[in-house]
Amino acid sequence: MATNILMPALSPTMEQGKLAKWLKKVGDKIKSGDVIAEIETDKATMEVEAVDEGVLSSILVADGTENVAVNTPIGVIAGEGEDASAAPVQVASAAPSTPAATPEPAPAVVHTAPVHAQAHAVEEIPAGTEMVLITMREALRDAMAEEMRRDDNVFVMGEEVAEYQGAYKVTQGLLQEFGPRRVVDTPITEHGFTGVGVGAAMTGLRPIVEFMTWNFSMQAMDQIVNSAAKTLYMSGGQMGCPIVFRGPNGAAARVAAQHSQCYAAWYSQIPGLSVVMPSNASDAKGLLKSAIRDNNPVIFLENEILYGQSGEVPKLDEFLIPIGKARVHRAGKDVTLVSFGIGMTYCIKAADELAKEGVEAEIIDLRTIRPMDTETVVRSIMKTGRCVAVEEGWPQSGVTAEIGMRIMEAAFDYLDAPVARVTGKDVPMPYAANLEKLALPTVSDVVRAAKAVLYR
Amino acid sequence: MAIAARAKSAKSASVPAAAPPALTRDQEIFAYREMLLIRRFEEKAGQLYGMGLIGGFCHLYIGQEAVVVGMQLAMKKGDQMITGYRDHGHMLACGIDPKGVMAELTGRRGGLSKGKGGSMHMFSKEKHFYGGHGIVGAQVSLGTGLAFANAYRKNGSVSVAYFGDGAANQGQVYESFNIAELWKLPVVFVIENNRYAMGTAVTRASAQQDFSRRGISFNIPGEQVDGMDVRAVKAAAEKALAWAREGKGPFILEMQTYRYRGHSMSDPAKYRTKEEVQKMREEHDPIEQVSARMLREKRAKEDELKAIDQTVRAIVNEAAEFASHNPEPDVSELWTDILA
Numbered sequence: 002m003a004t005n006i007l008m009p010a011l012s013p014t015m016e017q018g019k020l021a022k023w024l025k026k027v028g029d030k031i032k033s034g035d036v037i038a039e040i041e042t043d044k045a046t047m048e049v050e051a052v053d054e055g056v057l058s059s060i061l062v063a064d065g066t067e068n069v070a071v072n073t074p075i076g077v078i079a080g081e082g083e084d085a086s087a088a089p090v091q092v093a094s095a096a097p098s099t100p101a102a103t104p105e106p107a108p109a110v111v112h113t114a115p116v117h118a119q120a121h122a123v124e125e126i127p128a129g130t131e132m133v134l135i136t137m138r139e140a141l142r143d144a145m146a147e148e149m150r151r152d153d154n155v156f157v158m159g160e161e162v163a164e165y166q167g168a169y170k171v172t173q174g175l176l177q178e179f180g181p182r183r184v185v186d187t188p189i190t191e192h193g194f195t196g197v198g199v200g201a202a203m204t205g206l207r208p209i210v211e212f213m214t215w216n217f218s219m220q221a222m223d224q225i226v227n228s229a230a231k232t233l234y235m236s237g238g239q240m241g242c243p244i245v246f247r248g249p250n251g252a253a254a255r256v257a258a259q260h261s262q263c264y265a266a267w268y269s270q271i272p273g274l275s276v277v278m279p280s281n282a283s284d285a286k287g288l289l290k291s292a293i294r295d296n297n298p299v300i301f302l303e304n305e306i307l308y309g310q311s312g313e314v315p316k317l318d319e320f321l322i323p324i325g326k327a328r329v330h331r332a333g334k335d336v337t338l339v340s341f342g343i344g345m346t347y348c349i350k351a352a353d354e355l356a357k358e359g360v361e362a363e364i365i366d367l368r369t370i371r372p373m374d375t376e377t378v379v380r381s382i383m384k385t386g387r388c389v390a391v392e393e394g395w396p397q398s399g400v401t402a403e404i405g406m407r408i409m410e411a412a413f414d415y416l417d418a419p420v421a422r423v424t425g426k427d428v429p430m431p432y433a434a435n436l437e438k439l440a441l442p443t444v445s446d447v448v449r450a451a452k453a454v455l456y457r
Numbered sequence: 458m459a460i461a462a463r464a465k466s467a468k469s470a471s472v473p474a475a476a477p478p479a480l481t482r483d484q485e486i487f488a489y490r491e492m493l494l495i496r497r498f499e500e501k502a503g504q505l506y507g508m509g510l511i512g513g514f515c516h517l518y519i520g521q522e523a524v525v526v527g528m529q530l531a532m533k534k535g536d537q538m539i540t541g542y543r544d545h546g547h548m549l550a551c552g553i554d555p556k557g558v559m560a561e562l563t564g565r566r567g568g569l570s571k572g573k574g575g576s577m578h579m580f581s582k583e584k585h586f587y588g589g590h591g592i593v594g595a596q597v598s599l600g601t602g603l604a605f606a607n608a609y610r611k612n613g614s615v616s617v618a619y620f621g622d623g624a625a626n627q628g629q630v631y632e633s634f635n636i637a638e639l640w641k642l643p644v645v646f647v648i649e650n651n652r653y654a655m656g657t658a659v660t661r662a663s664a665q666q667d668f669s670r671r672g673i674s675f676n677i678p679g680e681q682v683d684g685m686d687v688r689a690v691k692a693a694a695e696k697a698l699a700w701a702r703e704g705k706g707p708f709i710l711e712m713q714t715y716r717y718r719g720h721s722m723s724d725p726a727k728y729r730t731k732e733e734v735q736k737m738r739e740e741h742d743p744i745e746q747v748s749a750r751m752l753r754e755k756r757a758k759e760d761e762l763k764a765i766d767q768t769v770r771a772i773v774n775e776a777a778e779f780a781s782h783n784p785e786p787d788v789s790e791l792w793t794d795i796l797a
């Protein structure tokens with residue numbers, strides 16, 4: 002029986018890749034476990050092993066084809082002694098422009114929605130500025146590289162940041178440009194290297210400490226909270242801690258309970274820290290540059306699913322977005338949707354759905370969670386009278402709980418309905434695909450909440 | 458740099474390694490079968506990952522089979538085991554049903570954790586397997602806690618805590634060493650030195666690369682072991698387990714081993730050469746060593762080994778079949794098991 006060779010998924014978030022090279026040709030005998038092709042994703046080049054045995058009877062996707070969707074048939078293996086020309090596939094075309102309707106079991110659909118590229122109404126970008134389309138991953142790398150060129154005190158430290166080029170490839174190329182003095186691989190010792198970073202910052206260096214993911218910052222939390230955040234205060238202002246802690250935060254895909262946690266609410270409780278969480282490439286760049294120049298410790302929360310998403314970033318020598326300023330992503334008069342980071346993806350789609358039903362939602366991207374730009378939120382509430390706050394993290398004492406309280410304090414008289422929130426469910430992240438989907442917020446949760454506050 | 462050459466330097470370690478005594482025929486057949494089961498299981502898991510049936514992180518144990526199987530040959534009923542995220546082999550060695558492990562990898566209701574834990578987070582109370590931990594180093598303190606409970610209960614059991622060369626640099630490891638020796642807890646610390654932590658070679662991350670010496674300042678004895686030779690592992694394990702069981706406190710075993718595959722599924726493996734991997738596979742493969750020895754010494758016939766191979770393949774295929782068709786957990790499971 003002939004079997005299709007399918008484009009494999011090689012990482013938790015891979016949806017497509019480039020078929021870089023076939024290592025077997027039509028007619029070659031194949032054993033289970035043979036390396037048959039090489040595949041490139043935005044993260045890595047990987048080898049594909051054969052699952053089945055037989056003869057490679059045809060190649061459906063040629064060397065060098067880009068954007069091949071996971072599970073697209075890329076070749077056919079015929080059983081031993083079979084007519085190798087008997088092609089079993091019913092694929093209209095394996096061309097990259099028509100990836101197969103991904104039958105991947107239970108993808109986190111809402112999760113991977115592309116973020117609208119343009120950052121609307123950003124006062125920081127002068128009219129006529131040239132915009133360049135890059136991924137958030139590249140935007141973060143560019144921000145670090147520019148600041149490192151500008152200031153020799155800036156250096157990067159963390160696990161796999163140098164020779165491996167970053168576990169998520171965010172520090173790609175930095176070692177090559179800046180060398181091992183300024184791009185430093187550490188052992189797996191979060192508590193230790195965080196303390197080392199904080200100590201260096203107390204002398205005026207400006208470390209960028211990467212956590213491979215924020216989940217591992219819990220090993221180091223004491224140094225972040227007790228040392229970094231409080232030094233300025235405890236020294237009566239003599240000695241600060243200009244440090245950036247950054248890395249991917251929150252749920253990725255199928256990495257389960259210990260690797261899927263949002264730290265926005267956690268760190269936003271601490272006086273002495275700033276907490277930033279960008280939702281698109283442009284904000285990521287402008288905010289990271291500001292964070293590096295900031296004289297205080299900044300918690301910079303990225304997201305693995307957003308890393309590969311492209312957005313337009315202004316080509317400017319000095320592109321800085323101030324910490325503590327929210328952005329009106331979309332204007333509307335009926336209801337305000339407030340979120341940040343990946344939470345924005347739900348709001349953007351929900352606003353599109355609501356628009357179809359004649360509801361004009363205004364979307365506010367907080368960008369910074371601490372200090373929180375209450376003013377921008379309140380200004381919007383004064384117009385709409387209704388609010389839905391959205392986050393992927395847990396509900397209790399969450400960022401959305403804080404938003405609700407602030408609106409109560411500052412804009413109660415303008416409210417036409419109680420503030421609603423949409424959050425991740427109050428459970429550890431399950432591994433099973435169906436349960437994972439249920440644990441995360443959805444676009445329809447946001448639409449439903451918006452309608453509820455509109456009494457529709 | 459071959460493992461054998463490195464093992465020689467073990468002579469300089471705090472406790473010199475003994476030449477590995479031969480296994481009995483039964484033990485050798487057992488070791489062959491168990492290691493093969495792990496190898497085939499992991500190959501299958503890799504395939505299911507490529508097909509999208511397994512998601513997230515998935516760390517394969519291929520190449521390291523002799524460590525867990527050799528330890529198992531020396532462990533007694535009631536002894537506990539705990540490890541990190543590279544845990545499938547440990548579970549199979551404990552005698553846990555491959556179907557339950559594979560179904561956990563695919564996130565199905567028949568999985569060991571009902572599909573809620575996934576590859577890195579699996580447990581079996583029945584088999585005294587305490588996980589399956591995703592946070593590097595965390596299992597070392599927990600494993601010391603298992604030993605605390607053994608001492609507290611005076612039950613004569615020993616806890617075996619496995620961790621990697623990378624994990625061995627975490628601070629809580631040394632806090633645990635101090636406690637374990639101070640209170641003479643029955644724990645064997647097994648450092649699986651496969652020479653890399655993700656893309657970082659031991660030489661780039663560790664000031665003291667002889668991991669058997671990592672307990673010296675706490676007076677914990679240690680030994681370097683050829684972790685590709687199941688006989689050597691078993692012999693060292695017997696000594697360490699006896700030491701701990703007699704109330705003398707912890708013991709450190711550095712298993713010199715090697716992983717053939719990438720760190721997890723999305724590792725481009727640029728940090729080592731193909732030749733290095735190939736050399737290991739050809740010259741030190743733990744399974745090949747056993748089968749070649751048995752054939753050479755005429756302890757087993759080719760047919761007998763082939764039959765074992767077929768049985769193992771059947772078990773693995775059955776597990777994969779089960780794991781592919783078993784339903785996902787009921788949606789109500791989202792809200793269960795949060796509080797007891």
Ligand SMILES: Cc1ncc(C[n+]2csc(CCOP(=O)(O)OP(=O)(O)O)c2C)c(N)n1
Pocket residue numbers: 160189191213217220543591592593594620621622623624625649651653654655720
């Ligand atoms: C506290 C923490 N930091 C980082 C990671 C990411 N991580 C997972 S495995 C790993 C490498 C560990 O290597 P080692 O201990 O040698 O074990 P091996 O993978 O070789 O079995 C890293 C850095 C993690 N899971 N937990």
Ligand SMILES: [Mg+2]
Pocket residue numbers: 621622623649650651652653654655
């Ligand atoms: Mg290792």
